[in-house]
Amino acid sequence: MSWLDSIGPLHGWAIATAVVVSACCAIVGTPLVVRRMSLLGDAISHAVLPGLVVAVLLGAQPGGIGVLVGATAAAMVTVWFTRFLYRQAGLWEDASVGVSFTTLFAAGVLLVTISGSRVDLDPGCVLYGILELVPFDTVDLYGWDIPRAFLSASFVLLLVSCGMWCTWRWQLFTAFDCDAAKAAGVPTVAVTVGLLVGVSLATVAGFVAVGAILVVAMLVVPAAAAERLVHRLHHAVWLAVMIAVVGAIGGYLLAWRFGTSAAGMMAVVLGVEYVIAILVAPDDGVVARLVSKLVYLWRVQCEDRLASFWRAEESGYARHESTVGGLVDRWLRVNGQVQKQENALVLTPQGRVNAEVIVRSHRLWETWLGRHVDLPVDHLHPPAEWIEHHLGEQVRKRIENELGNEDVDPHGSVIPREKR
Amino acid sequence: MIHLAFVMAFLPYNTLVVASGVAAVGCAAGVIGTFGVLRKRALVGDAAAHATLVGVALALLVTGQRNLAVLLVGGLVSAMVAIVLLVLIRKFTRTRDDAATAIVLSVSFGLGITLISGMVSRGIPGSGGLERFLLGHTASLTANDALLLGTVSVVGVLCIVVGLKEATMVAFDPDFAAASGWPAATLDLVLIALIAVMVVVGLPAAGAVLVTALVVIPPAVARQWTERLIPMLVIAGLVGFLSALSGVVISSLAVQVPTGPVVVLVATAFLVLSIFGAPCRGILWRTRAVSSLSSEFLTKTEVGVATPTGTERRP
Numbered sequence: 126m127s128w129l130d131s132i133g134p135l136h137g138w139a140i141a142t143a144v145v146v147s148a149c150c151a152i153v154g155t156p157l158v159v160r161r162m163s164l165l166g167d168a169i170s171h172a173v174l175p176g177l178v179v180a181v182l183l184g185a186q187p188g189g190i191g192v193l194v195g196a197t198a199a200a201m202v203t204v205w206f207t208r209f210l211y212r213q214a215g216l217w218e219d220a221s222v223g224v225s226f227t228t229l230f231a232a233g234v235l236l237v238t239i240s241g242s243r244v245d246l247d248p249g250c251v252l253y254g255i256l257e258l259v260p261f262d263t264v265d266l267y268g269w270d271i272p273r274a275f276l277s278a279s280f281v282l283l284l285v286s287c288g289m290w291c292t293w294r295w296q297l298f299t300a301f302d303c304d305a306a307k308a309a310g311v312p313t314v315a316v317t318v319g320l321l322v323g324v325s326l327a328t329v330a331g332f333v334a335v336g337a338i339l340v341v342a343m344l345v346v347p348a349a350a351a352e353r354l355v356h357r358l359h360h361a362v363w364l365a366v367m368i369a370v371v372g373a374i375g376g377y378l379l380a381w382r383f384g385t386s387a388a389g390m391m392a393v394v395l396g397v398e399y400v401i402a403i404l405v406a407p408d409d410g411v412v413a414r415l416v417s418k419l420v421y422l423w424r425v426q427c428e429d430r431l432a433s434f435w436r437a438e439e440s441g442y443a444r445h446e447s448t449v450g451g452l453v454d455r456w457l458r459v460n461g462q463v464q465k466q467e468n469a470l471v472l473t474p475q476g477r478v479n480a481e482v483i484v485r486s487h488r489l490w491e492t493w494l495g496r497h498v499d500l501p502v503d504h505l506h507p508p509a510e511w512i513e514h515h516l517g518e519q520v521r522k523r524i525e526n527e528l529g530n531e532d533v534d535p536h537g538s539v540i541p542r543e544k545r
Numbered sequence: 546m547i548h549l550a551f552v553m554a555f556l557p558y559n560t561l562v563v564a565s566g567v568a569a570v571g572c573a574a575g576v577i578g579t580f581g582v583l584r585k586r587a588l589v590g591d592a593a594a595h596a597t598l599v600g601v602a603l604a605l606l607v608t609g610q611r612n613l614a615v616l617l618v619g620g621l622v623s624a625m626v627a628i629v630l631l632v633l634i635r636k637f638t639r640t641r642d643d644a645a646t647a648i649v650l651s652v653s654f655g656l657g658i659t660l661i662s663g664m665v666s667r668g669i670p671g672s673g674g675l676e677r678f679l680l681g682h683t684a685s686l687t688a689n690d691a692l693l694l695g696t697v698s699v700v701g702v703l704c705i706v707v708g709l710k711e712a713t714m715v716a717f718d719p720d721f722a723a724a725s726g727w728p729a730a731t732l733d734l735v736l737i738a739l740i741a742v743m744v745v746v747g748l749p750a751a752g753a754v755l756v757t758a759l760v761v762i763p764p765a766v767a768r769q770w771t772e773r774l775i776p777m778l779v780i781a782g783l784v785g786f787l788s789a790l791s792g793v794v795i796s797s798l799a800v801q802v803p804t805g806p807v808v809v810l811v812a813t814a815f816l817v818l819s820i821f822g823a824p825c826r827g828i829l830w831r832t833r834a835v836s837s838l839s840s841e842f843l844t845k846t847e848v849g850v851a852t853p854t855g856t857e858r859r860p
Contacts, residue, residue, distance in 0.1 A: 163647040164588060171754075213828060214769065214820045220587040220761050227758035228813040231806035234680060238802050252679055252754065253658045338595070338754065339658070342651035349644045385663035392655020399648060403638045411637075 138260040138272050140377050143391065145278040146334045147369035149285050149327040150343035151351075155362045156320055158348040159300045164219070165204065168226035169321065170328045170340040172203035174233030174251055177332065182240055189277070193329055200325030201318075203229055230337070254336035254388040256377070274333045281330040285323050289362075292319060297358055335388035342392035343369060350395075350402035353410070368398050425514050426453050428483050431462060432513070434472050435480035439538075481541040487513040488534035488541075489524045495535040496528070502535050556797065563683050564793040566691025566698075567750045571759060571789025571808070573698035574743045575781035576705055578760030579767065579774075581740045583716040588643075589628060589737065591757040592650040594744045596627030598657025598753050601678055602664060611671040613690045616678075617745050624741040627653050654753070681752035681805030683793050690749065697746045701739055702782075712736060713774060750789060751805035759785060762812040769819035769826050788812035 157166050176199025177192055185191025203225050210221035237251060263270040289296065298306040299316045307313045324344065331340040351364035376391030383390075404411045430453045454470060457463045462476030472480060490509040494500060516524075521543070532540050556564070581590055597620035604619025605611060627649050634645040664672035677685060686694075705712060714722040715732045723729035740760060747756040767780035792808030821828050 158641070158644050161641050161643055163641070163644040167647050167650070210765075210820075214765070214816075215826065216765050216768065217582060217585055217587065219585055220582050220765055223587045223591060223757055223761040224765055224813065224816065227755050227761070227809050231755055231758070231809035231813075234803065234806040235810065238806075253662075338651060338654050341647055342655055345644055345647040346652065349640050349648055353638065353640065380659070383663060384666045385659050386661075389655040389658030389660075389662060392652050393659055396648070396652030396655065399652070403634075403640070406638075409639055 135260040136377070136381065138275060139256050139387070140374055142259050142272060142275040142278055142334055143256060143373040143377055143387070144370050145275065145282050146327075146331045147343045147347070147373040147391070148366050149278065149282045149330050150340060151347045151365040151369035152282075152285055152289055152362060153320065153323040153327050154344035154348040155351065155358065155365045156296050156300050157324060158345055158352060159358065159361075160303075160320075163345045163349075164222045165207070165321070166324055166328075166344045167341045168203050168207060168222050168229075169200040169325050170331075170337050170344065171226040172199050172229035172233075173197075173325055173328050173332060174337060175199050175229050175236055176202075177329065178233055178236040178240065182236075193277070193281070193326060196329040196332070197322055197325045199229065200321065200328070204321055252336045252338060253386055254332070254334050254339065256334045256387040259334060274330075278330040278334070281326045285327060288319060288323055292316060293359070296320065300358065335391065339388045339392045342395050343372075346392075346395040346399050347372065350399040353402045353406040368402075369395070372398055427457060427462075428479075428514055430454070430457060431472075431476060431480040432483045432487070434463060434470070435477065435484050435541075438472065438477075482543065483513050485541050485543055486516040486521060488538060489521060489528070490516065491536070492528055492531055492534045492540065493524050505535055556794070559688055560793070560797045562688040563686045563691040564790055564797070566686070566693075566695040567683055567793045567804075568786050568790040569695040569698040570743075570746050570750055571763075571785035571787075571792075572782040573701045573785070574747050574759040574789075575763030575767075575783070575785025576702050576778050577739050577743045578785075579764040579778050579781045580705070580712050580716045580736055581760055582764040582768075584719075584733075584736065586737065586740065587757070587761045588646050588650075589631065590740050590744050590760050592631055592646050592653070593624035593627050593741045594748075594753050594756045595650045596623050596653035596657070597621075597745055597748055598675075598678060599623040599653055599660060600626075601748075602657055602660035602672075602675060605671055605675065606660070606664060606669065609670075611674065613686075613749065614693055617693075617748065620678075620748060621741060621745045623653070624745060625738065628737055628741060657753075677752075678748050679752050679754060680803040681748070681750050681755065681808070683750055683804045684797060686749055694746050694749065697742065701742060701746075704735075704739060705778075708732075708735075750792070751808050752803065755805040755809050758809040758812060759789070762809070762816055763788070766812070766815045766819045769816075769823040784812065784815050788815065 154166065157163060173196035176196040179199075180192045180195025183191070183195075185195060206225040206229070207221050210216045210224055211218055214221075216224065234251065259272050259274045262273050264273050264276060266276070295306070295311050295316045298309070298311055299313050303313055306316075327344070328337075328340050331343055335343065347365040347369040348361070350368050351361040355361050355364055372391050372395040376394040377387045379394065380387040380390035402410075405413070407413055454463065457476070458465070458470070461473055462479060463470045464473050487509045490512050491505040494505050494508065495502065532542075534540055578590070581587060600619035600621065600623025601616045602619075603623070604616050607619075608615050631645055631649045634640055634649070635642055638645075640648070661672060661675045664675070674685065711722075711727065711732050714725075714727060715729055715736060719729045719733060722732070743760055744756050747759045750756070751759055763781040763785040764777070766784045767777040770780055771777050788808050788811040791811050792804050795807045795811075796802045796804040819827070822830075824830055
């Protein structure tokens with residue numbers, strides 16, 4: 126990795142800023158995604174622009190407190206405007222989000238272009254940030270030259286994590302059941318407004334680094350990925366922060382390697398991480414579904430094989446390993462279900478018990494079907510062949526009780542007794 | 546409007562052609578967007594719009610020519626890919642719909658930015674102007690480009706006119722349409738594809754970031770004025786037409802102003818006026834109706850105030 130050696134302290138500052146910003150966004154983004162408010166995050170990230178520009182025009186220092194206040198105010202205006210369109214103008218929910226963020230963003234872009242040189246922003250930087258230039262705008266802090274964007278992002282990180290820490294129980298309760306939280310006396314409106322203020326602070330911090338639209342990626346993508354991988358909300362927050370940090374560092378290095386936009390590459394890396402997350406997600410990921418299907422197929426194979434040993438014993442000849450052989454037999458031997466005797470495989474006592482359960486399920490079901498469903502005898506086998514892998518002890522007992530003391534199935538074979 | 550016509554009479558020929566082309570786009574986007582909004586697909590269009598950048602950049606990279614038609618075809622392909630991805634995420638993962646939209650939107654935009662900025666830094670010819678697709682810049686359009694945009698728009702509106710009954714069925718009740726034997730899924734797909742086409746031809750006018758406003762705001766305005774579909778389509782088309790036209794004219798007078806923001810703000814001005822002033826649904830109208838109603842019936846009682854529209858409003 127020779128290209129990595131030449132990375133200097135300036136890049137270090139840029140990466141540090143990106144890491145802090147994405148941590149901020151991931152912390153507030155997780156409750157946002159869980160509460161189905163991702164699109165409000167999208168709207169806020171577009172809408173902080175006019176607030177930012179107006180604050181700068183009024184004389185606030187870029188990266189200072191005034192800008193944070195202005196942008197937060199603009200975010201609140203967006204939320205209000207969206208609610209106004211939804212409630213008062215009777216617009217559809219998604220359409221009101223679409224109207225409010227395009228309007229505020231358009232106003233912001235127009236302000237930027239009209240005010241020209243008085244605001245140190247260009248429309249391009251509004252859209253995808255100037256992370257590469259962050260290290261050059263520094264503040265002298267006790268003899269250290271620290272980038273302004275890094276300082277303000279760290280301040281926001283402190284604010285956001287303290288706020289989350291203090292109101293965590295309320296956030297959790299509101300996120301999962303807003304009505305119940307309200308009934309229990311949680312100030313849900315204040316909690317929601319607090320969350321949205323956090324989102325707008327994180328957005329402003331991210332604005333300089335990655336621009337308006339890619340902030341959305343930082344807010345939503347790590348949270349959505351983390352939410353697929355773990356179930357507890359506080360685990361999801363930690364995981365989202367980790368995913369975001371990996372995305373920030375990986376994205377910056379890749380962008381530097383290929384000479385392209387750092388902010389864009391970060392969004393791409395986050396997207397790749399999300400795809401990985403939905404592939405390996407433990408409950409509904411593609412890999413998990415595949416594995417559980419394979420495990421099921423394997424169990425069916427093993428049980429069918431075991432039952433066929435039992436039937437072979439019943440009809441009086443021993444199976445030879447060479448007939449089917451292969452992995453299934455080897456697995457059954459390793460598990461102690463079958464053993465080798467004089468060059469042939471026979472069931473162990475344990476294996477016999479298991480095999481009897483399967484054959485018993487099969488024949489009980491055939492008998493039950495034969496009695497209750499009007500099917501010809503040669504149609505009873507296929508459903509039983511499938512259901513024998515799924516009947517539990519309770520169901521077997523109920524069928525047994527219902528059948529009385531029937532011990533021969535419709536084909537005339539004896540139903541083996543269960544050893545309990 | 547007279548002022549607008551007056552200003553237009555003094556515009557150069559090229560600007561006039563471009564203005565008419567873009568106005569046609571605005572009109573078609575309003576008409577087709579009405580169905581998108583009724584079908585609650587407003588933000589699917591937004592995700593598609595952000596994804597167009599990838600296709601535009603790749604089209605330039607692959608063909609090497611900066612022909613608007615080629616770039617827009619690339620944009621259309623990537624917009625459709627984004628829509629397919631969105632559907633796949635919604636169907637096969639438990640990620641919520643809104644998060645899925647935000648993910649597709651932001652990641653595809655990031656990919657587009659990465660491609661464009663990588664191409665710019667490698668000095669690929671023509672890549673410098675791609676940033677115009679971010680916010681829209683009609684000043685760089687030629688008369689031929691405008692003709693292309695106008696033709697596509699007219700074809701789009703014709704599609705809607707021909708398939709008005711089908712589109713209405715799918716927009717209002719897709720389940721009923723399917724149950725009555727219509728190919729509802731295919732029609733739905735055609736409708737989404739039409740929205741994607743409108744988003745793509747809207748790119749030169751409004752840019753990837755703001756083009757969704759062209760398909761959302763005019764229907765929202767029209768909704769304030771009427772409860773019926775055909776008048777809504779006409780009003781949405783008209784509002785789209787006027788916003789796009791005035792956007793182009795204003796931004797052609799002030800060169801450095803990108804077109805997209807102007808178009809959006811004009812459309813929003815229409816919306817705000819309608820929300821307050823439209824008959825029946827307008828806020829002023831409702832307030833007057835409520836006050837006259839309450840002075841007639843409710844002055845002596847202290848029960849509360851009912852609004853004629855039944856909307857929840859606290860006194």
